[in-house]
Amino acid sequence: SAVISQKPSRDICQRGTSLTIQCQVDSQVTMMFWYRQQPGQSLTLIATANQGSEATYESGFVIDKFPISRPNLTFSTLTVSNMSPEDSSIYLCSVDREGTYNEQFFGPGTRLTVL
Amino acid sequence: SQQGEEDPQALSIQEGENATMNCSYKTSINNLQWYRQNSGRGLVHLILIRSNEREKHSGRLRVTLDTSKKSSSLLITASRAADTASYFCASGAGSYQLTFGKGTKLSVIP
Numbered sequence: 538s539a540v541i542s543q544k545p546s547r548d549i550c551q552r553g554t555s556l557t558i559q560c561q562v563d564s565q566v567t568m569m570f571w572y573r574q575q576p577g578q579s580l581t582l583i584a585t586a587n588q589g590s591e592a593t594y595e596s597g598f599v600i601d602k603f604p605i606s607r608p609n610l611t612f613s614t615l616t617v618s619n620m621s622p623e624d625s626s627i628y629l630c631s632v633d634r635e636g637t638y639n640e641q642f643f644g645p646g647t648r649l650t651v652l
Numbered sequence: 653s654q655q656g657e658e659d660p661q662a663l664s665i666q667e668g669e670n671a672t673m674n675c676s677y678k679t680s681i682n683n684l685q686w687y688r689q690n691s692g693r694g695l696v697h698l699i700l701i702r703s704n705e706r707e708k709h710s711g712r713l714r715v716t717l718d719t720s721k722k723s724s725s726l727l728i729t730a731s732r733a734a735d736t737a738s739y740f741c742a743s744g745a746g747s748y749q750l751t752f753g754k755g756t757k758l759s760v761i762p
């Protein structure tokens with residue numbers, strides 16, 4: 538299994554500012570995923586980050602709002618830009634367990650509150 | 653895109669009882685997974701069942717899959733207080749992408 542850490546674990550931010558969330562994996566992985574979980578809701582995939590290429594965004598999410606970096610095979614960042622209270626959510630990164638049917642390992646999440 | 657639905661949305665049982673959660677999905681899949689989430693933290697993978705399987709066991713967990721009805725169920729036997737969490741099903745359709753259901757919030761009362 539993969540061990541995934543995220544920083545920060547939580548933050549409270551002001552409207553209009555940006556926050557960068559880091560995701561570190563203890564092994565090299567091809568794909569990393571970023572999800573958003575709004576309060577009391579399920580997980581929604583924001584984008585898939587592959588090393589050496591642009592992230593692939595899902596419908597409803599754009600690069601200007603959620604820029605992603607993937608500088609190597611063990612690390613990725615997600616930035617939430619120009620935040621509004623509607624961005625208050627838990628943001629989770631995950632990695633695909635290679636060689637299996639989609640099984641994913643998740644980080645502990647970053648709980649973001651925007652005032 | 654497909655969207656899973658779990659029912660019930662919330663379930664409260666006594667310790668020692670069995671808990672059953674159901675999940676439906678909308679399109680063809682090649683696997684169905686169940687995850688647990690404790691208090692808004694990260695998700696933990698519990699069990700995966702492939703589309704050509706009908707039932708799978710892991711410890712106190714039993715998962716069934718009915719592809720004709722596009723539904724799955726998760727049974728937790730002899731529940732414990734530590735099983736208190738939210739449970740999500742997630743369907744995989746052959747690519748890396750998972751589609752998560754809305755979740756069932758389980759409370760196990762000691």
